[in-house]
Amino acid sequence: MSTTEHDHSTTTRLSLNLDGTDRTADVDPRSLLVEALRDDFGVTAPKIGCATGDCGACTSRVDGQITKTCLRLAVSAEGSQIVTTQGLAEDGELDVVQQAFWDEQAFQCGFCLSGMIFAASELLAENPDPSEQDIRWAISGNLCRCTGYEAIVAAVRTAAARQREIPQRG
Amino acid sequence: MSHGTAPRVSEARPLAGSSVRRHDGDAYVSGRIGYTDDLSLPGTAHVVLVRSDVPHARITVDVRDASTRPGVLTVATGRSLAGEYGPIPNAMDPVPTGGQPLEIHVLPVDKVVYVGQPVAAVVAESLAQALAAAADVKVHYEPLPHVMDPEAALAADAPLLYESWGSNVMLSGTVGSGDVEAAAARSAGVIHGTLRTGRGAPAPLEPRAYCADWDARTRRLTWYGTTQAPHPLRHTIAEFLGLRERDVRVVAPPVGGSFGFKNFGHPEEYLVCVLAVALARPVQWTEDRASTLRYGARDSRLAYTASYDDDGRVTSVACDMVANHGAASATGAFGMAFAGSLAMPSGYQVPDFRCDYRVVVTNKGPWSPLRPFGKEAGVLLMETVMDAVARRTGLDPLEVRRRNWVKADQFPYVTTTGLELDSGDYEGLLDKALTVLDYAAFREEQARARGQGRYLGLGVGFEVLPEGADIPGALIGASDISTVRMSPSGDVTVLTGVTSPGNGNDTAIMQIVADRLGVAMDSVSIVQGDTDICPFGFGNVSSRGILTGGGSAALAADDVAAKLRQVAASMLHVDDAERLVLRDGFVSVDGDLEQALPIAVVAHALYTVGYIVAPDVEPTLESTRTFRMRNIRHHADDDGKIMPFSTFSNGIYLSVVEVDIDTGVVDILRHVMVHDCGVMINPRFVTGQFTGGVVNGIGAALTEEVLHDPDGRQLSTGFKTFLLPRASDVPAFEIQHQVTPSPFTPLGTKGAGEGGVACTMASLLNAVNDALSPLGASITELPAVPHRVLAAIGGGQR
Numbered sequence: 001m002s003t004t005e006h007d008h009s010t011t012t013r014l015s016l017n018l019d020g021t022d023r024t025a026d027v028d029p030r031s032l033l034v035e036a037l038r039d040d041f042g043v044t045a046p047k048i049g050c051a052t053g054d055c056g057a058c059t060s061r062v063d064g065q066i067t068k069t070c071l072r073l074a075v076s077a078e079g080s081q082i083v084t085t086q087g088l089a090e091d092g093e094l095d096v097v098q099q100a101f102w103d104e105q106a107f108q109c110g111f112c113l114s115g116m117i118f119a120a121s122e123l124l125a126e127n128p129d130p131s132e133q134d135i136r137w138a139i140s141g142n143l144c145r146c147t148g149y150e151a152i153v154a155a156v157r158t159a160a161a162r163q164r165e166i167p168q169r170g
Numbered sequence: 171m172s173h174g175t176a177p178r179v180s181e182a183r184p185l186a187g188s189s190v191r192r193h194d195g196d197a198y199v200s201g202r203i204g205y206t207d208d209l210s211l212p213g214t215a216h217v218v219l220v221r222s223d224v225p226h227a228r229i230t231v232d233v234r235d236a237s238t239r240p241g242v243l244t245v246a247t248g249r250s251l252a253g254e255y256g257p258i259p260n261a262m263d264p265v266p267t268g269g270q271p272l273e274i275h276v277l278p279v280d281k282v283v284y285v286g287q288p289v290a291a292v293v294a295e296s297l298a299q300a301l302a303a304a305a306d307v308k309v310h311y312e313p314l315p316h317v318m319d320p321e322a323a324l325a326a327d328a329p330l331l332y333e334s335w336g337s338n339v340m341l342s343g344t345v346g347s348g349d350v351e352a353a354a355a356r357s358a359g360v361i362h363g364t365l366r367t368g369r370g371a372p373a374p375l376e377p378r379a380y381c382a383d384w385d386a387r388t389r390r391l392t393w394y395g396t397t398q399a400p401h402p403l404r405h406t407i408a409e410f411l412g413l414r415e416r417d418v419r420v421v422a423p424p425v426g427g428s429f430g431f432k433n434f435g436h437p438e439e440y441l442v443c444v445l446a447v448a449l450a451r452p453v454q455w456t457e458d459r460a461s462t463l464r465y466g467a468r469d470s471r472l473a474y475t476a477s478y479d480d481d482g483r484v485t486s487v488a489c490d491m492v493a494n495h496g497a498a499s500a501t502g503a504f505g506m507a508f509a510g511s512l513a514m515p516s517g518y519q520v521p522d523f524r525c526d527y528r529v530v531v532t533n534k535g536p537w538s539p540l541r542p543f544g545k546e547a548g549v550l551l552m553e554t555v556m557d558a559v560a561r562r563t564g565l566d567p568l569e570v571r572r573r574n575w576v577k578a579d580q581f582p583y584v585t586t587t588g589l590e591l592d593s594g595d596y597e598g599l600l601d602k603a604l605t606v607l608d609y610a611a612f613r614e615e616q617a618r619a620r621g622q623g624r625y626l627g628l629g630v631g632f633e634v635l636p637e638g639a640d641i642p643g644a645l646i647g648a649s650d651i652s653t654v655r656m657s658p659s660g661d662v663t664v665l666t667g668v669t670s671p672g673n674g675n676d677t678a679i680m681q682i683v684a685d686r687l688g689v690a691m692d693s694v695s696i697v698q699g700d701t702d703i704c705p706f707g708f709g710n711v712s713s714r715g716i717l718t719g720g721g722s723a724a725l726a727a728d729d730v731a732a733k734l735r736q737v738a739a740s741m742l743h744v745d746d747a748e749r750l751v752l753r754d755g756f757v758s759v760d761g762d763l764e765q766a767l768p769i770a771v772v773a774h775a776l777y778t779v780g781y782i783v784a785p786d787v788e789p790t791l792e793s794t795r796t797f798r799m800r801n802i803r804h805h806a807d808d809d810g811k812i813m814p815f816s817t818f819s820n821g822i823y824l825s826v827v828e829v830d831i832d833t834g835v836v837d838i839l840r841h842v843m844v845h846d847c848g849v850m851i852n853p854r855f856v857t858g859q860f861t862g863g864v865v866n867g868i869g870a871a872l873t874e875e876v877l878h879d880p881d882g883r884q885l886s887t888g889f890k891t892f893l894l895p896r897a898s899d900v901p902a903f904e905i906q907h908q909v910t911p912s913p914f915t916p917l918g919t920k921g922a923g924e925g926g927v928a929c930t931m932a933s934l935l936n937a938v939n940d941a942l943s944p945l946g947a948s949i950t951e952l953p954a955v956p957h958r959v960l961a962a963i964g965g966g967q968r
């Protein structure tokens with residue numbers, strides 16, 4: 001019960017474009033980016049499964065690059081444009097990868113979805129017709145404890161096929 | 171009678187057996203599902219636990235400095251709480267079966283028994299403040315000798331974790347019947363062997379998180395957290411705090427994977443309650459990965475003697491199981507040793523069988539329940555014995571299994587451990603697997619490969635999983651309650667006591683209800699995991715969500731359907747309500763859509779003009795029903811055996827591996843899976859359970875092992891040191907289903923939540939040994955990590 005001391009660990013002002021909106025919050029400069037997103041900006045789509053860069057649950061797209069946000073300090077993202085799975089849907093419409101993950105039952109508990117969905121999106125941006133092996137390698141930076149990966153691979157394949165069929169949006 | 175041209179409803183229930191998508195999948199894929207740690211109640215205080223650095227010591231904890239740190243609200247220790255609070259309730263108690271009493275406190279009062287055990291809880295305004303203050307908690311350790319190995323813990327002079335027990339054995343017992351020694355003496359041959367499993371861990375991707383909120387005005391506690399079992403947990407929290415159950419509300423938000431770990435009985439579940447009551451504000455604790463990995467499983471040694479005759483029939487098996495439980499826990503995890511023993515001798519006819527098991531405590535972290543709840547021990551044992559008999563007799567391993575299996579016409583079949591197997595067609599499983607994998611062609615390929623210095627192996631794993639448990643004296647039951655209600659607009663709500671750890675049982679229960687009421691999926695919603703709203707239930711445990719949750723929802727939906735028929739009969743002027751069919755959103759006479767009413771119209775009519783359209787019908791479109799498995803038996807038979815399991819799903823796997831004999835790396839080339847869990851409500855969800863189980867099994871067989879150093883420190887504290895398989899480590903699976911309905915469940919379903927783990931462990935073990943056989947080498951310990959494989963090769967012919 002402290003009365004004399006005050007812990008004013010100085011906070012730092014952090015400005016981001018988060019899921020399409022300019023946002024500002026005061027963050028503890030020691031915070032990981034995932035902690036700031038979740039605790040200070042209230043965007044909880046990125047999860048903390050390990051905080052050591054091994055599971056991918058914290059993945060978001062930072063300035064176009066998929067990023068394990070537990071591996072970056074929040075302050076290093078000043079001015080960045082960050083997209084989480086919450087911001088992937090356009091006008092409430094799921095993107096092709098999200099839709100395929102739903103249709104193919106590519107998740108159970110869903111805790112791994114941020115990592116899996118972003119890894120799949122990045123793969124499809126580079127390779128519209130990935131092989132099974134390509135898909136497995138692309139998502140292998142992420143862990144899933146529930147699905148055995150089989151349905152995730154199927155969903156990425158479905159997303160790829162659908163993406164090849166439909167002309168790109170915008 | 172309808173006419174050929176008249177529009178008719180669909181012939182069959184459209185949703186049964188169909189792989190509809192998760193009802194709330196869009197919220198999942200767009201990151202809008204709120205797990206426990208995503209909640210933030212205003213004014214939440216944060217908990218950081220100070221943990222023991224040593225494996226075994228008497229402790230005194232000095233919290234004076236920490237208490238004065240900025241933002242600190244309180245620092246609790248075992249001593250500071252002991253006056254007010256006793257031990258936490260046990261999910262299962264070993265005492266009635268002759269075991270030792272467990273006294274697990276929210277924080278240890280005077281001694282620690284494993285590295286990483288929480289010794290103090292620092293609560294502060296912010297997590298950062300709690301973390302900073304935790305560094306100032308001073309723990310004085312008076313070290314005691316520690317013991318990590320269960321066989322060493324059995325020695326007469328071993329240090330005792332719990333002195334009052336007089337030994338380190340928490341529980342021991344024997345299952346089986348007959349006279350194994352006599353049977354072995356009259357048999358053609360006898361095999362001795364030992365199998366070991368390394369320490370695994372449930373390791374769901376979401377760590378545990380608990381938040382308790384005490385409302386001092388209403389004197390009511392609300393608990394949010396990662397739990398599979400809201401109602402049992404409410405019962406134990408109320409008991410622990412001395413509250414009435416009605417004054418405790420347990421809410422279980424969506425869970426990020428459980429696998430048994432998030433059943434109930436963890437000290438922190440109760441710790442947050444104590445702290446919330448003390449501070450009269452919400453108190454939250456979220457663990458880190460290292461904490462999650464402190465809870466383990468398996469870590470067992472099975473020494474066996476099996477006898478056989480020249481025709482390959484196994485005549486007896488005797489097994490001595492020593493299970494390393496680590497520290498004691500209140501989660502009921504010790505039951506895994508008992509379940510593993512009962513799961514023997516699997517689906518084989520072994521006339522004389524005995525397993526002696528001992529659950530031993532050591533200075534590792536506690537066991538946690540972990541799917542398939544110990545049954546992998548039974549599967550590994552029997553599949554090892556079958557292969558050993560094949561080697562001795564020169565018979566093919568598949569043939570040995572065929573000769574020993576319970577035959578399809580022998581069900582229900584009582585095993586020598588007293589379980590009454592419900593139904594099955596084990597040979598059918600194998601036949602199906604062989605349509606996928608050309609066995610003779612593989613053997614040729616294997617021979618060719620050996621000529622080129624490549625070591626391929628094929629292994630069989632067969633499992634029978636006792637599931638749907640009802641444990642006498644414990645809040646683990648083979649029954650559940652569901653309510654189904656229809657609103658005036660025809661909207662259907664299902665309230666059920668079963669919860670979903672993410673497996674989709676909520677969607678499957680909605681399918682069952684929608685079919686029975688003849689409405690579309692989107693007319694149905696479901697509520698799970700809130701003790702203020704849902705009827706009592708046992709949550710998700712022992713693979714019984716669809717059996718009992720689905721079964722009770724089906725009964726309740728049938729009641730509502732009957733009511734709708736009665737009302738519609740009156741509205742359509744039909745004498746026999748039985749002629750009315752509920753399907754495709756209509757109540758129709760014999761399925762004729764020209765004599766039909768929308769279901770929503772019938773519902774609305776009952777609520778609004780019931781006195782006119784159906785004056786004799788009780789105006790309620792709601793029913794609450796219980797479904798209980800009827801093949802459970804708790805009265806002991808003449809042999810003293812009970813029947814605590816209600817379904818027995820089964821499967822056979824064929825694994826093909828290549829072992830690199832220079833590196834010891836095992837590569838899985840093919841994994842053929844054939845499963846039988848009876849009728850599948852949603853085949854895709856069921857398949858997902860199995861593929862998930864398979865990868866758990868691959869991890870347990872090849873990579874996952876929690877290691878400790880000689881000083882008792884846990885070396886595996888994260889995903890770099892506890893290696894879960896990744897997508898690139900596993901092949902595409904070749905999956906088949908066989909459907910042999912359970913005669914004891916209304917829908918013909920069996921459990922599906924534990925499948926795949928055990929028979930994958932067995933098929934991989936056997937495949938590796940098949941690959942190594944030309945070298946005269948074999949492994950007897952899982953996981954088959956490279957150093958173990960190389961050691962085996964080194965000990966073989968080379």
Ligand code: FES
Binds near residue numbers: 047052056059070
């Ligand atoms: S939380 Fe960032 S990788 Fe696991």
Ligand code: FES
Binds near residue numbers: 108110111113426
């Ligand atoms: S769905 Fe649970 S971790 Fe992937």
